[in-house]
Amino acid sequence: MQDVLIKNGTIVTAAETFRADVRIENGKINALGSTLEKSGAQVIDASGCYVMPGGVDVHTHLNLTVGDVKVSDGFFEGTAAAAFGGTTCIVEHPGFGPDGCSLMHQIQAYKAEAAGECVVDFGLHGVVQHLAPQILDELPVLMANGVSSLKIYLTYTGRLEDRQILQILDCAQKTGMYCAFHAENHAIIDYLTHQFLEKGSLSPEFHPKSRPDACEAEAVHRILRLAETVGNAPVYIVHLSTKRGLRIIEAARNQGLPVTAEVCPQHLLLNDSCYREPDHQGLKYIMAPPARKPKDSAALWKGLSQGSIAVVATDHCSFSLKEKILRGKDNFSRCPGGIPGVETRLPLLFSEGVLQHRISLNRFVEVVSTAPARLIGLYPAKGNLNPGADADVVVFDPNAEKTLTSQALRQNADYSPFEGRIVRGWPVTTLVRGRVVMHRGELLAEKGWGKFTGRGSSGRP
Numbered sequence: 153m154q155d156v157l158i159k160n161g162t163i164v165t166a167a168e169t170f171r172a173d174v175r176i177e178n179g180k181i182n183a184l185g186s187t188l189e190k191s192g193a194q195v196i197d198a199s200g201c202y203v204m205p206g207g208v209d210v211h212t213h214l215n216l217t218v219g220d221v222k223v224s225d226g227f228f229e230g231t232a233a234a235a236f237g238g239t240t241c242i243v244e245h246p247g248f249g250p251d252g253c254s255l256m257h258q259i260q261a262y263k264a265e266a267a268g269e270c271v272v273d274f275g276l277h278g279v280v281q282h283l284a285p286q287i288l289d290e291l292p293v294l295m296a297n298g299v300s301s302l303k304i305y306l307t308y309t310g311r312l313e314d315r316q317i318l319q320i321l322d323c324a325q326k327t328g329m330y331c332a333f334h335a336e337n338h339a340i341i342d343y344l345t346h347q348f349l350e351k352g353s354l355s356p357e358f359h360p361k362s363r364p365d366a367c368e369a370e371a372v373h374r375i376l377r378l379a380e381t382v383g384n385a386p387v388y389i390v391h392l393s394t395k396r397g398l399r400i401i402e403a404a405r406n407q408g409l410p411v412t413a414e415v416c417p418q419h420l421l422l423n424d425s426c427y428r429e430p431d432h433q434g435l436k437y438i439m440a441p442p443a444r445k446p447k448d449s450a451a452l453w454k455g456l457s458q459g460s461i462a463v464v465a466t467d468h469c470s471f472s473l474k475e476k477i478l479r480g481k482d483n484f485s486r487c488p489g490g491i492p493g494v495e496t497r498l499p500l501l502f503s504e505g506v507l508q509h510r511i512s513l514n515r516f517v518e519v520v521s522t523a524p525a526r527l528i529g530l531y532p533a534k535g536n537l538n539p540g541a542d543a544d545v546v547v548f549d550p551n552a553e554k555t556l557t558s559q560a561l562r563q564n565a566d567y568s569p570f571e572g573r574i575v576r577g578w579p580v581t582t583l584v585r586g587r588v589v590m591h592r593g594e595l596l597a598e599k600g601w602g603k604f605t606g607r608g609s610s611g612r613p
Contacts, residue, residue: 298606
């Protein structure tokens with residue numbers, strides 16, 4: 153592999169900002185400093201740009217199938233979009249497998265589907281959809297296969313009951329694993345949805361009303377109490393969306409409970425008025441949890457700035473607008489849930505966060521790269537620019553402007569939930585393990601350059 157020298161840029165890490173060049177040898181960061189020239193190295197001029205550790209998105213659904221509908225990207229198109237957006241490693245949440253399947257079933261299935269397809273590195277979360285004695289016995293097997301985290305749902309068909317969650321939390325903690333939770337109360341959703349359907353309230357604006365903030369707050373509270381019961385097991389709350397949920401997490405953290413919160417750009421930047429867009433366009437935003445009130449977004453930004461929210465991920469799940477309208481135009485509850493976002497995470501957070509003085513530049517790098525890598529067991533190979541780390545690097549132009557449209561983005565989706573928004577700050581070059589995979593809007597790596605990245609014990613907050 154050719155050595156690389158990134159010159160004339162400004163290094164930005166989670167801790168500091170300084171002028172330096174970066175030398176890459178054999179796919180690893182070799183040195184940061186000046187006078188690092190080496191004969192034969194590929195030179196990348198980063199003048200006027202930030203040089204940062206590549207983004208780490210620990211919550212994607214690039215390859216999800218639900219029933220008879222599949223997302224529009226798959227591993228190749230999804231990871232290509234990630235590279236165009238400055239993300240160098242994703243961690244995929246597999247969907248539910250066949251009834252009664254082992255924990256390894258979905259890991260093996262997804263690894264087989266990803267083989268030869270990805271252009272950035274990828275990891276996998278386990279998913280627990282039922283509980284039997286052999287499931288608990290499989291946790292060490294997952295760990296041995298580089299899968300150190302588990303997803304647990306409190307809603308959907310694969311949801312677990314409280315006693316089952318207690319067993320998983322207890323066993324996971326003893327195994328060194330981390331449990332991530334989709335925190336919504338299923339009974340509330342089911343009850344309210346049926347009420348709306350019986351009344352003929354079928355338009356998209358009833359989607360957020362069927363999943364109110366109390367739905368998330370109750371689930372977050374319950375998860376934390378269950379984790380406390382088994383000796384303060386560390387838990388990870390994915391896609392936090394409400395002020396009420398955040399306040400419960402902050403109170404728990406003040407008591408010393410090891411809880412980590414993740415937020416997504418859609419919950420920072422959208423609000424529930426989007427569901428009233430005419431001509432079925434409100435279906436674009438059907439996702440779980442839904443877009444909330446402006447007061448919720450304001451609280452989430454503050455939590456992100458102050459540290460009670462540690463990670464920004466995407467929950468990228470790109471069911472097409474065509475499918476959403478086909479299935480949901482007469483009944484919001486039939487609309488496939490999820491939105492695309494893996495390509496726009498860094499630009500949106502830089503433009504709306506750093507440039508709007510909601511978070512600092514170093515905090516930006518922390519929440520999109522270093523913190524997720526550390527918490528999910530990828531650090532120090534990922535999420536930093538220290539010598540010896542994988543040379544996962546993004547050269548980011550803070551002055552580049554782009555209008556977000558489905559046509560202007562690489563993502564294989566027929567819409568963007570941020571359609572028409574102008575952002576400032578965009579990746580110029582993305583390197584994965586020292587290989588330039590994207591440069592100035594051109595994909596340069598072939599399918600299969602991205603490899604499965606096994607993870608060790610996940611970190612506590």
